[in-house]
Amino acid sequence: MKGYLVLEDGMVLEGETFGETQQQSGEVVFNTSMAGYQEIFTDNSYNGQILVMTYPMIGNYGINSRDIESLKPSINGLIIRELCKTPSNWKSEMNLDAYLKMHHIMGLEGIDTRKLVKHLREEGTMKGVITTSINNKKQIIEKMKEEDIQTKNFTEAVSTTKPYVLPGNGPKIALMDFGVKLNIIKSLKSYDCDITVVPYTTKAEEILKLGVDGVFLSNGPGNPQTLMPAVENIKKLTQHKPIFGICMGHQLLSLAFGADTYKLKYGHRGGNHPVKDLLTNRVYITSQNHGYVVDEKTINEKEIMITHKNLNDGTIEGIKHKYLPVFSVQYHPEASPGPMESKYLFQQFVYSMRKQKQAV
Numbered sequence: 427m428k429g430y431l432v433l434e435d436g437m438v439l440e441g442e443t444f445g446e447t448q449q450q451s452g453e454v455v456f457n458t459s460m461a462g463y464q465e466i467f468t469d470n471s472y473n474g475q476i477l478v479m480t481y482p483m484i485g486n487y488g489i490n491s492r493d494i495e496s497l498k499p500s501i502n503g504l505i506i507r508e509l510c511k512t513p514s515n516w517k518s519e520m521n522l523d524a525y526l527k528m529h530h531i532m533g534l535e536g537i538d539t540r541k542l543v544k545h546l547r548e549e550g551t552m553k554g555v556i557t558t559s560i561n562n563k564k565q566i567i568e569k570m571k572e573e574d575i576q577t578k579n580f581t582e583a584v585s586t587t588k589p590y591v592l593p594g595n596g597p598k599i600a601l602m603d604f605g606v607k608l609n610i611i612k613s614l615k616s617y618d619c620d621i622t623v624v625p626y627t628t629k630a631e632e633i634l635k636l637g638v639d640g641v642f643l644s645n646g647p648g649n650p651q652t653l654m655p656a657v658e659n660i661k662k663l664t665q666h667k668p669i670f671g672i673c674m675g676h677q678l679l680s681l682a683f684g685a686d687t688y689k690l691k692y693g694h695r696g697g698n699h700p701v702k703d704l705l706t707n708r709v710y711i712t713s714q715n716h717g718y719v720v721d722e723k724t725i726n727e728k729e730i731m732i733t734h735k736n737l738n739d740g741t742i743e744g745i746k747h748k749y750l751p752v753f754s755v756q757y758h759p760e761a762s763p764g765p766m767e768s769k770y771l772f773q774q775f776v777y778s779m780r781k782q783k784q785a786v
């Protein structure tokens with residue numbers, strides 16, 4: 427069936443639908459990874475977004491039940507150049523078309539993704555609608571303009587509603603869940619951590635009552651500034667426990683230290699973003715997925731040190747407190763998908779918890 431992507435600025439692109447034919451809206455963002463589409467679709471940080479993949483063929487190794495970052499895909503829609511209907515891989519259990527149907531997500535193929543991404547790069551990411559009819563294009567655009575994605579809380583839909591424990595014999599961690607990726611949990615589990623995953627609304631006092639050795643702040647969708655109550659809790663926790671934050675966790679931690687965040691023109695989403703560790707001068711190739719970033723001008727240098735920078739645009743990629751065992755990165759050391767060379771950061775967190783324990 428014919429399908430269309432209608433952008434907020436009036437641009438329309440025509441393609442063929444797959445998956446479920448169900449009209450959906452969302453911020454249209456692009457990811458440049460060449461592989462790992464399953465991990466990307468199931469990353470909760472994409473909640474509410476229509477995703478464009480720049481790699482020209484998607485679906486070639488099918489879908490399996492193992493390579494997931496959460497139990498279901500979070501994307502509101504998928505836009506690709508070409509859909510592979512006959513996957514070939516020993517792990518494959520179904521094709522992408524069937525998978526999107528199962529989760530009621532609409533896909534569009536046959537789209538000139540190169541033209542679309544050039545447009546988004548020049549104009550910035552914007553809202554869009556995927557639909558099977560553009561007879562009412564004017565109304566579609568007007569309606570899409572009404573929704574304010576900058577003030578909407580997307581975390582609510584993906585955070586756990588009840589705490590749960592993943593027992594282990596290593597350091598005891600409270601993981602504040604803003605939409606956590608499974609590989610973050612697996613990475614902490616590789617150190618046999620005892621993890622209590624708590625809802626993002628959990629109060630600092632309740633977390634401290636758990637008697638944990640450290641607190642982990644997860645990734646998650648949406649604007650970090652919609653989560654100011656969590657920022658207040660994090661502010662309290664920084665005075666008591668070692669903390670490690672990734673992506674949304676990094677942004678919230680920075681807000682807790684009084685910094686500001688802003689929205690990037692088209693974000694960083696892909697598997698090859700170069701990041702420089704300013705303390706060692708080493709460059710890491712990193713996996714990324716974010717639209718917001720911490721504003722360098724607002725960092726309180728008396729307390730906070732910028733530890734990492736993005737070599738493409740110079741934005742902040744990591745911070746650390748000068749005296750407290752508290753640090754965070756904007757990129758994804760857990761990879762999934764993407765390079766795994768930053769995994770040592772989990773070890774650094776485990777080490778900081780052990781050190782703190784010995785000190786008291």
Ligand SMILES: NC(=O)CC[C@H](N)C(=O)O
Nearest residue numbers: 645646648673674717718
């Ligand atoms: N992966 C993430 O945690 C993303 C954080 C935030 N939602 C952003 O887009 O910047």
